[in-house]
Amino acid sequence: xxxxxxxxxxxxxxxxxxxxxxxxxxxxxxxxxxxxxxxxxxxxxxxxxxxxxxxxxxxxxxxxxxxxxxxxxxxxxxxxxxxxxxxxxxxxxxxxxxxxxxxxxxxxxxxxxxxxxxxxxxxxxxxx
Numbered sequence: 001x002x003x004x005x006x007x008x009x010x011x012x013x014x015x016x017x018x019x020x021x022x023x024x025x026x027x028x029x030x031x032x033x034x035x036x037x038x039x040x041x042x043x044x045x046x047x048x049x050x051x052x053x054x055x056x057x058x059x060x061x062x063x064x065x066x067x068x069x070x071x072x073x074x075x076x077x078x079x080x081x082x083x084x085x086x087x088x089x090x091x092x093x094x095x096x097x098x099x100x101x102x103x104x105x106x107x108x109x110x111x112x113x114x115x116x117x118x119x120x121x122x123x124x125x126x127x128x
Contacts, residue, residue: 010106018102025098029091036083047083 005018040050055075078086 005102008102008106010102011109014105014109018105021101022098025094029094033087051083051086 001019001022002015005015005022008015008018010018036050037047040047043050045053059075081089
């Protein structure tokens with residue numbers, strides 16, 4: 001991972017933070033997935049069965065409080081995929097967001113270097 005982060009072009013003072021963020025994200029995601037699998041095994045259910053039961057219980061319990069109203073779109077967007085498909089999709093989107101953040105930081109560094117040399121940076125005229 002260190003070599004990959006080095007190849008991004010991030011300056012050394014930001015590389016440790018990028019490595020830490022990616023490591024914590026992957027470790028945390030894996031830990032949550034592992035805990036979920038353990039709960040499923042303890043309950044004697046597949047991941048899909050456990051998810052359907054848990055989601056149904058949450059929907060019933062929280063519907064009385066109006067909390068689920070704001071989550072309907074999110075639940076509908078999940079679709080009818082398997083839990084494995086949901087984990088994969090969520091992981092991919094979250095990792096893409098992490099990478100976009102690193103790329104954004106790199107762009108800020110590049111703009112900062114250009115500005116310190118007195119060069120105009122892309123978007124400077126628009127106030128970006």
